[in-house]
Amino acid sequence: MKKEVKELAERIAEKEGKEVDEVIDTIKEKEKEYSGLISFEGAAHIVAKDCGLELIDDDSTSLKIENVVSGMNSATVAAKIESIFGPREFKTDKGEGKVANLILKDETGTIRFSLWNEEVDKLIEEEKIVVGDTIMIENGYVTEDNRGQPEIRLGRSGKLKETDVEIDVEISPGGSSPDGYTRTYIEDLTPGENTEIRGTVVNVFGDSPFYKKCPECDKKVEGDKCEEHDEVQVNMALSIVVDDGTDSIRSVFFRDEVEKLLGIDTEEAWEMTEEGKNMDEFVDLCEELIGNEIIIQGRVKINDFFGRPEVIANTSEEVDLKKEVKKVLKSM
Numbered sequence: 001m002k003k004e005v006k007e008l009a010e011r012i013a014e015k016e017g018k019e020v021d022e023v024i025d026t027i028k029e030k031e032k033e034y035s036g037l038i039s040f041e042g043a044a045h046i047v048a049k050d051c052g053l054e055l056i057d058d059d060s061t062s063l064k065i066e067n068v069v070s071g072m073n074s075a076t077v078a079a080k081i082e083s084i085f086g087p088r089e090f091k092t093d094k095g096e097g098k099v100a101n102l103i104l105k106d107e108t109g110t111i112r113f114s115l116w117n118e119e120v121d122k123l124i125e126e127e128k129i130v131v132g133d134t135i136m137i138e139n140g141y142v143t144e145d146n147r148g149q150p151e152i153r154l155g156r157s158g159k160l161k162e163t164d165v166e167i168d169v170e171i172s173p174g175g176s177s178p179d180g181y182t183r184t185y186i187e188d189l190t191p192g193e194n195t196e197i198r199g200t201v202v203n204v205f206g207d208s209p210f211y212k213k214c215p216e217c218d219k220k221v222e223g224d225k226c227e228e229h230d231e232v233q234v235n236m237a238l239s240i241v242v243d244d245g246t247d248s249i250r251s252v253f254f255r256d257e258v259e260k261l262l263g264i265d266t267e268e269a270w271e272m273t274e275e276g277k278n279m280d281e282f283v284d285l286c287e288e289l290i291g292n293e294i295i296i297q298g299r300v301k302i303n304d305f306f307g308r309p310e311v312i313a314n315t316s317e318e319v320d321l322k323k324e325v326k327k328v329l330k331s332m
């Protein structure tokens, strides 16, 4: 066990009046609860937060980006700003507003951080924060973005601060852009990076694509409806295995990307399968993808539960052979 984690466990034990071993068991349980999505160290920080231990002024206690998972409601993270997208204005039934999306980076990866309305006015438009700054988010909450990846928001209790914490990462001058994906062979993929792969679909796991979440709070719904908001939304996620000749990798697609890939709406799929009870036709549809060549852009992440890397797909397209042939002919 790392020295810092042991010290943290001792502090928790002292605060709670428990034995250190007891605290370590609690941390192990917390780690299990997240199904291997976080490290032991990450779990220790959550337990510390849960018991109200004040960690925020201590550099070593902010979370590494790889340990930030959706559902946390008090995450403290120090990171560099790699890019800022927006602000853009939007209109919904509930009114209008402004949003800016930031990509934050540390030694372990990148994560999206979104700012809303007055936060945008105060921080982005007055240029209080710019690309390359190191910032500390205290007590932010973590939701899931529309691609199923964790996204930090400030919310009511979150605070943004300047910090002296050293984050040892390079920020490229242009930052990363949504198109800034580099084509990489599967055997050379690096966890935490945005990447583009091209390969053949060799397997699709289409037998249980549905999961339910609450459209209000974004939390996973286990029963019929979110207990707090009485709402539910059915979503799809699909794993496919792609092989490019150097290696194969599992790639995970969420809602919109699954719809695009299969050419079917989530609602249609939900109906077609009799609410997930009759999967035959859906599985057939998935299997039509096998043998097709596909280009996937996404982020490489280690799935700790299975201990192997996977690509979380942001976008994908089937290889248009005519287009690729034209490209080759043009270059001759």
Ligand SMILES: [Zn+2]
Pocket: 214, 215, 216, 217, 218, 219, 226, 227, 228, 229, 230
């Ligand atoms: Zn809810």
